[in-house]
Structures are given as structure tokens and as C-alpha cells.
Amino acid sequence: QKEVEQNSGPLSVPEGAIASLNCTYSDRGSQSFFWYRQYSGKSPELIMFIYSNGDKEDGRFTAQLNKASQYVSLLIRDSQPSDSATYLCAAYGNNRLAFGKGNQVVVIP
Amino acid sequence: DTEVTQTPKHLVMGMTNKKSLKCEQHMGHRAMYWYKQKAKKPPELMFVYSYEKLSINESVPSRFSPECPNSSLLNLHLHALQPEDSALYLCASSQLRPAPRAYNSPLHFGNGTRLTVT
Numbered sequence: 001q002k003e004v005e006q007n008s009g010p011l012s013v014p015e016g017a018i019a020s021l022n023c024t025y026s027d028r029g030s031q032s033f034f035w036y037r038q039y040s041g042k043s044p045e046l047i048m049f050i051y052s053n054g055d056k057e058d059g060r061f062t063a064q065l066n067k068a069s070q071y072v073s074l075l076i077r078d079s080q081p082s083d084s085a086t087y088l089c090a091a092y093g094n095n096r097l098a099f100g101k102g103n104q105v106v107v108i109p
Numbered sequence: 110d111t112e113v114t115q116t117p118k119h120l121v122m123g124m125t126n127k128k129s130l131k132c133e134q135h136m137g138h139r140a141m142y143w144y145k146q147k148a149k150k151p152p153e154l155m156f157v158y159s160y161e162k163l164s165i166n167e168s169v170p171s172r173f174s175p176e177c178p179n180s181s182l183l184n185l186h187l188h189a190l191q192p193e194d195s196a197l198y199l200c201a202s203s204q205l206r207p208a209p210r211a212y213n214s215p216l217h218f219g220n221g222t223r224l225t226v227t
Contacts, residue, residue: 032213043199043218088151092213096165099151
């Protein structure tokens with residue numbers, strides 16, 4: 001079992017809609033979770049981090065953490081074409097940051 | 110613009126060459142990282158330095174040699190690379206907090222060095 005799993009395929013959403021991304025992790029000892037956005041050919045850019053169960057909102061982004069279910073999600077409200085990118089979920093486990101394989105989001109104007 | 114600076118942005122080298130990648134940060138972070146990323150794959154951890162000492166080596170081949178001269182600088186020395194080593198090499202830094210939360214701070218990535226081995 002991979003440490004961090006993002007199983008959804010490419011996600012296409014109309015401009016203005018909500019994009020929903022999901023992630024599960026295997027290490028119950030993980031305490032910190034991150035969402036990075038990566039444009040093609042560029043480096044990952046931190047957009048959200050969450051440490052506690054529940055929701056955390058920052059602008060159009062909301063991260064949700066459920067430690068009992070080992071589940072992290074990211075909602076992007078009012079999606080814009082500039083949100084088109086790959087979103088990487090990451091979690092600390094075994095003293096290192098593990099990344100999921102990423103989910104590509106395409107926002108259609 | 111990122112606060113972690115990597116040079117060069119692009120590097121083409123032959124299999125017999127010796128080259129170095131450089132990374133610099135001035136955020137006062139005491140953890141620095143090298144990651145390798147192939148196309149359409151997530152970043153893969155190579156090395157971690159904490160307080161200028163190598164703390165994690167993810168079984169990286171010896172043709173990659175990291176160096177941390179001081180708390181702001183991180184180098185990756187390359188020698189006798191193979192074409193399959195072509196990738197985007199990412200440097201990152203983070204704060205360090207006392208254990209057990211030592212590695213819980215967000216990583217801040219540089220723009221990367223696009224390496225091509227011919």
C-alpha cells in the first residue's frame with residue numbers, strides 16, 4: 001500500500017464550479033498534511049496545510065482532514081482557468097514527506 | 110518568485126562530466142532537501158539535511174553526492190550520470206521543530222534544475 005494515494009483520474013470542471021480532490025494516507029501517525037499545486041514544467045507550490053481534524057479555509061480553497069478515516073480533501077470554489085494544474089497531496093510519515101501521484105485538474109472556460 | 114533559489118535552471122551534461130547543482134535559502138530554515146521528479150510523477154525524496162547534517166539518504170546512487178556547506182546552502186554534485194537520471198531536480202527547505210514534530214513544517218520548493226544527461 002502506498003503511503004499517500006490519489007486515485008482519481010484527470011478532473012474537468014467548468015469555470016465557476018467546485019473542484020473536489022481526495023487523498024488517503026496509510027500512516028496513522030501522520031500529523032501534517034499538505035496540498036501543493038504544480039503547473040506543467042514548474043515546481044510544486046504550497047497552497048494549503050492542515051494539522052487538525054475538520055475544515056480549514058483560505059480564500060477559494062478549503063482543506064478537510066478526517067484522521068479517523070485517514071482522509072484529506074481539497075475543495076476549490078469558483079474554479080478559474082488559472083487553477084488548471086496538477087494537485088499533489090502530501091503527508092508526513094516515517095519522518096519524511098510522502099507525495100501522492102497527483103491529480104490533474106482542467107478548468108474549462 | 111520563490112524564496113529558495115536554484116541554479117542553474119537548465120543543465121545538459123554528458124555521462125563523463127562532473128557538474129554541481131546549487132540551492133540557496135535565506136528564510137532561516139534548518140532543514141533542506143533534494144528531490145528528483147520525472148515527468149508526470151510525484152517528487153521523490155533523495156536527501157534530507159537537518160542542522161547541516163545528512164539525516165536521510167533514500168538509497169541514492171553514489172554518483173549523486175550532496176553537500177551542505179552552511180545553513181543557507183545546499184549542493185548536489187553529479188558525476189558519471191546515466192541518461193535515466195534526466196529529470197527535474199528540486200531543492201526545498203523547511204523549518205525544524207523539536208521532536209516529535211521535527212518534520213511537520215511545510216516544504217518550500219525552489220524552481221528546480223532541469224537536467225538532461227546525454
